[in-house]
Amino acid sequence: MMNFQWLRTFTVLAELGSFTRAAERLGLTQAAVSQHIGHLEDQLGPLLLRRPRNLELTPAGIALLQYGKEVEQADQRLKVRLADNEAENGEISLISPGSVGLSLYPLLLELQEANPGFAVRHRFAPDREVLDAVLQNLYELGLASFKPDDPRLTATPFSEEPLELVVPANENVQDWSDLERLGFIDHPDGQAMAGRLLGKNFPRNPGIRSLPCKGFSNQIGLILEPVARGLGFTIIPQYARQAFVRSEAIRVIEFENPVVDTLWLIHRSEWPLSARAQHVVDYLKARISS
Incomplete structure (x- = not known):
């Protein structure tokens, strides 16, 4: 498993391009920064080409930097999701088909404007991707045009289209x-x-x-x-x-x-919706029905 302190040292070093400035930013000695990079290179091979006035990333270094950014983003998302479970704070994550998404996304932004503590994350996707994303816990809420039969998912009617x-x-x-x-x-x-x-x-x-x-x-x-x-x-x-x-x-x-489809709201069956997710569902249902 990757040592996250070493990974943090590498991403800061890659950003600043200097062992001295990276050490100052991290509150470490230059020797400690060099040691962290050395440990990573023992695992992954050469990551940096040390030039007289700058550092150049190797292909492995570029890949590790991208991984480091993804880890930082995931860490931020986790902090937002776990910060609290209040109804008007935290992340709203919804994945839906494009048609209904065109109507829902502006409503989500209106809700965020009224509640600055919200952070909206919405993705347009076909049904199969919606189901997979909710099953993998990438999104708390999903909308699908058919009722899934997977016991890990709870599906309730959301609206008709x-x-x-x-x-x-x-x-x-x-x-x-x-x-x-x-x-x-x-x-x-x-x-x-x-x-x-x-x-x-x-x-x-x-x-x-x-x-x-x-x-x-x-x-x-x-x-x-x-x-x-x-x-x-x-x-x-x-x-x-x-x-x-x-x-x-x-x-x-x-x-x-007419031909009328039912849109199904889905989420994982093993745990209840967060308070903010239930708040969002109630808000969207009320706005869509009106």
Whole structure:
């Protein structure tokens, strides 16, 4: 196991480029600094090239410096998470799909503005990554579009999210020929979503693959941009559509047979949510429902 005092000595030395200044910063003698570096080099090989006026890191030294920074960041995150369990202080860590994340992240920032003791850490990710991140304790809270069956996870309904057919503002869809005329703007989940929504409302359709593809984007916040420019239609979750700033340039086509997904809030089953996490969940549910 890495000696963290030696690692700290190395990262300070790499930052300052001087044994003398590193010793002053750390409150050590130069001999102690040299000894720490020597112990690390015994384990890892040469870390530094000692030049007359500066120090140059070897490839092993560069790798160790990056590791040292990651350790420092993890240490800071741990201190924030364990500082206290008050409802309005500490780290909020949430990982979610991109569509609902577009709506939740601004709400989290509003909550942080009102409670400066919060530190928000949010990541956009597909369902599988969400589950893995919560299982590995990288995030306390996660949102997924299906209910996991892993006994290590507790899943409760968080909100519902309809799929929507979105077209340019001056367009309408009466039958399949209108979709053929417009063309499809695809995205990573586009064909699966389109198959579900269109299959339910155009039961005899020849399939989404029969429609001309007019574009593709893997950025959830940009999928509606070509639609707003009149270049085609797409199928997208409601939260992603609501987050699009140019709402006047698009139109949602209502169907008699909607497709509505449940979003599931997940966390580890072995221990209860922290007070701040429960506070955040209650806040987000109230804002989303309104």
